[in-house]
Amino acid sequence: MKYNTKIKKPQYQNGFKVKKRKSNKIDPDLINKLKKDSAVKEAAHLLKKGELVALATETVYGLAADALNPAAVKKIFAAKGRPQDNPLIVHIAKKDDLKRLVSRVPERAKTLIDKFWPGPLTIIFSKKESVPKVTSAGLETIAVRMPAHPLILAVIAESGLLLAAPSANTSGFPSPTKAEHVYHDLQGEIPLILDGGPCQFGVESTVIDLRGQIPKVLRPGGISREKISNFLGEEVFLAGTEAEVKMKSKNKRSEKNSAEEEVPVGEEQKKAIAPGMKYRHYAPQQQVFVFNLTDKLSVLQKAIIKAKTKKIALIAARETEIEIPLERKDNIKEYRVFNHDQPQELAQRLFDLLRKIDADSEIEEIYIEELTAVGIGEAVMNRVFKAAAAENNFQPGGGNN
Ligand code: TXA
Ligand code: MG
Numbered sequence: 001m002k003y004n005t006k007i008k009k010p011q012y013q014n015g016f017k018v019k020k021r022k023s024n025k026i027d028p029d030l031i032n033k034l035k036k037d038s039a040v041k042e043a044a045h046l047l048k049k050g051e052l053v054a055l056a057t058e059t060v061y062g063l064a065a066d067a068l069n070p071a072a073v074k075k076i077f078a079a080k081g082r083p084q085d086n087p088l089i090v091h092i093a094k095k096d097d098l099k100r101l102v103s104r105v106p107e108r109a110k111t112l113i114d115k116f117w118p119g120p121l122t123i124i125f126s127k128k129e130s131v132p133k134v135t136s137a138g139l140e141t142i143a144v145r146m147p148a149h150p151l152i153l154a155v156i157a158e159s160g161l162l163l164a165a166p167s168a169n170t171s172g173f174p175s176p177t178k179a180e181h182v183y184h185d186l187q188g189e190i191p192l193i194l195d196g197g198p199c200q201f202g203v204e205s206t207v208i209d210l211r212g213q214i215p216k217v218l219r220p221g222g223i224s225r226e227k228i229s230n231f232l233g234e235e236v237f238l239a240g241t242e243a244e245v246k247m248k249s250k251n252k253r254s255e256k257n258s259a260e261e262e263v264p265v266g267e268e269q270k271k272a273i274a275p276g277m278k279y280r281h282y283a284p285q286q287q288v289f290v291f292n293l294t295d296k297l298s299v300l301q302k303a304i305i306k307a308k309t310k311k312i313a314l315i316a317a318r319e320t321e322i323e324i325p326l327e328r329k330d331n332i333k334e335y336r337v338f339n340h341d342q343p344q345e346l347a348q349r350l351f352d353l354l355r356k357i358d359a360d361s362e363i364e365e366i367y368i369e370e371l372t373a374v375g376i377g378e379a380v381m382n383r384v385f386k387a388a389a390a391e392n393n394f395q396p397g398g399g400n401n
Pocket of ligand 1 (some may be wrong): 120139167
């Protein structure tokens with residue numbers, strides 16, 4: 001125990017509902033009020049001293065350090081038990097601050113920044129020399145986003161820093177969407193947690209790489225690929241899927257104007273994805289299974305049979321009809337937390353549920369209903385499959401830890 005970890009709730013809690021964004025404006029009055037809050041001031045002070053602070057963003061809680069201070073950034077890896085080769089996202093509070101990290105902003109990136117910042121979109125850029133290697137895990141690129149939550153925006157503004165922040169969980173655990181989740185994982189490891197209430201999105205930001213010929217999403221997240229694609233007027237690929245690999249090799253061939261070239265798909269796929277995909281992710285202790293009422297009915301049937309002797313948890317849409325024999329009811333704990341047409345409800349609750357179920361020592365297996373992987377459903381299913389295939393080394397679409 002290095003610290004007596006405190007949780008502090010800044011005063012302007014009621015202002016934290018991030019408004020449904022018609023325009024991506026932030027409320028400067030709220031940020032100014034927050035900058036004067038004593039907890040925000042304390043956070044800024046700690047960060048300037050090179051300490052870590054966990055705090056709310058609109059996606060998940062982040063574990064922040066001064067992105068330009070290598071000694072501070074190193075503490076993030078230690079506190080989370082994060083592998084050294086997994087780079088961090090740098091958070092900025094005004095678009096102009098991008099200049100401090102990168103020298104060139106590609107046209108497509110400018111377009112997306114105008115539309116989606118502040119918000120859950122992380123963009124990969126070639127980094128300036130001055131950005132410490134530890135922050136980018138030795139890569140020549142740096143991931144940057146401008147979050148929409150007023151709390152982190154106020155802390156960045158008050159400290160004058162840029163904040164490197166991964167999700168504030170112990171590596172391999174589900175990302176934290178409430179202050180208490182952070183406390184559970186990092187108690188004793190950090191001095192302060194700023195409580196900004198439950199996170200609005202509940203899944204992490206979309207990570208996109210726009211440097212090549214084809215825009216590609218390295219990790220699906222809060223802003224859907226469809227939205228980005230509609231806005232850019234071109235297809236946006238999910239890294240590591242066959243479609244992306246084929247497109248890439250087609251482009252390569254036409255570039256070189258050369259004869260057909262063999263692409264070792266597996267290798268290409270692995271290189272394409274966010275480094276974080278290599279690790280174990282989002283996994284509660286219990287085994288996770290995915291069921292689908294149309295083509296994987298047997299998974300659910302087997303679950304119901306297993307419930308004769310085992311306690312299981314069932315996460316299903318409200319409208320999904322599941323017939324559970326009376327004698328099995330005691331062994332099946334049902335969570336009905338979303339409607340099929342509202343995957344954002346499951347997104348918002350998923351990590352909290354996985355943590356709750358994880359803490360229930362009686363439950364031995366978890367069954368989650370499959371959603372169509374469109375809109376935010378793509379990010380939800382990416383996280384669900386990660387939890388279900390936690391031992392697998394490779395999953396298309398990346399992930400994080
Ligand atoms: O919503 C979010 O993105 C949250 C909040 C706190 O902002 N942060 C977050 O960070 O999820 P983290 O570290 O848990 O996930 C970052 C992901 C990892 O998969 C990492 O490998 C990838 O982004 N990443 C970071 N820098 C990268 C880079 N230069 N190139 C490719 N992938 C990168
Ligand atoms: Mg993470």
